[in-house]
Amino acid sequence: MEVVILHDPAAIAAVAADAIEDLVRRKPHAVLGLATGSSPLGVYDELARRHHTGSLSFAGVHGFALDEYVGLPVGHPESYREVIRREFTDRIDIHPDNVHGPDGAADDIPAACAAFEETIREAGGVDLQLLGVGTDGHIGFNEPGSSLASRTRIKSLIDQTRKDNARFFDSIDEVPHHVVTQGLGTIMDARHVVLIATGAQKARAVRDFVEGPVAAICAASVLQMHPHTTVLIDEAAASGLKLADYYRHTYANKPDWQGI
Numbered sequence: 001m002e003v004v005i006l007h008d009p010a011a012i013a014a015v016a017a018d019a020i021e022d023l024v025r026r027k028p029h030a031v032l033g034l035a036t037g038s039s040p041l042g043v044y045d046e047l048a049r050r051h052h053t054g055s056l057s058f059a060g061v062h063g064f065a066l067d068e069y070v071g072l073p074v075g076h077p078e079s080y081r082e083v084i085r086r087e088f089t090d091r092i093d094i095h096p097d098n099v100h101g102p103d104g105a106a107d108d109i110p111a112a113c114a115a116f117e118e119t120i121r122e123a124g125g126v127d128l129q130l131l132g133v134g135t136d137g138h139i140g141f142n143e144p145g146s147s148l149a150s151r152t153r154i155k156s157l158i159d160q161t162r163k164d165n166a167r168f169f170d171s172i173d174e175v176p177h178h179v180v181t182q183g184l185g186t187i188m189d190a191r192h193v194v195l196i197a198t199g200a201q202k203a204r205a206v207r208d209f210v211e212g213p214v215a216a217i218c219a220a221s222v223l224q225m226h227p228h229t230t231v232l233i234d235e236a237a238a239s240g241l242k243l244a245d246y247y248r249h250t251y252a253n254k255p256d257w258q259g260i
């Protein structure tokens with residue numbers, strides 16, 4: 001796991017966008033794992049900017065969302081399908097048929113989750129998975145206690161996550177209790193994981209998943225077992241890390257050719 005501490009969200013967005021641009025130029029049919037929440041928004045803005053100002057094309061790219069609420073009507077503005085469309089895919093030239101997400105409105109949720117996993121496999125697997133992290137250490141919607149080997153499935157949200165996400169709804173009562181999410185095993189299959197966390201409210205989760213034990217109580221800690229994970233954080237999110245100076249030194253002295 002590589003930890004990169006940067007001064008501001010713009011620098012984080014630029015580093016993540018560089019990794020995605022490099023991937024898409026090398027592999028025009030790359031498969032991107034897309035996250036919602038506020039953490040990846042700067043990356044989407046930067047990629048949309050590079051698309052409009054340069055020659056960066058996503059025409060051959062596939063995108064897979066991490067998760068979705070269960071019970072929101074199709075087209076609800078806060079359904080993750082709509083959020084991904086609005087914040088990212090409508091702003092670039094990716095083909096709408098190439099954007100996929102777990103189906104939270106399916107009659108048969110287990111069958112829809114299995115079909116979603118199959119679609120990822122058919123596309124060749126995720127090359128680069130963008131992630132945020134919840135204040136309780138969840139990734140996707142894998143709440144504490146999620147099996148470290150889990151696949152896409154239905155989950156119940158913890159109260160804290162519903163409170164954290166209530167800002168996107170008129171009231172907390174409108175935040176669904178159930179979601180479908182890629183499992184931790186699904187996320188671990190991605191070839192490169194890039195997790196973004198900023199702000200003091202993420203410091204405890206970052207400390208726990210980067211330097212704490214690998215344990216289901218902090219789902220993101222499973223990334224310690226991933227061969228290529230990059231954690232992009234600002235100073236506030238890094239404030240609980242014991243080895244912050246070591247991470248700074250390592251990043252400052254990386255060979256130029258290495259990238260993240």
Ligand SMILES: N[C@@H]1[C@@H](O)[C@H](O)[C@@H](COP(=O)(O)O)O[C@@H]1O
Pocket residue numbers: 035036037038039040066067131132133134135138139140141161165
């Ligand atoms: N399911 C999403 C996660 O994928 C996201 O990482 C988390 C943190 O969101 P934010 O980046 O807004 O802090 O929120 C939601 O729970």
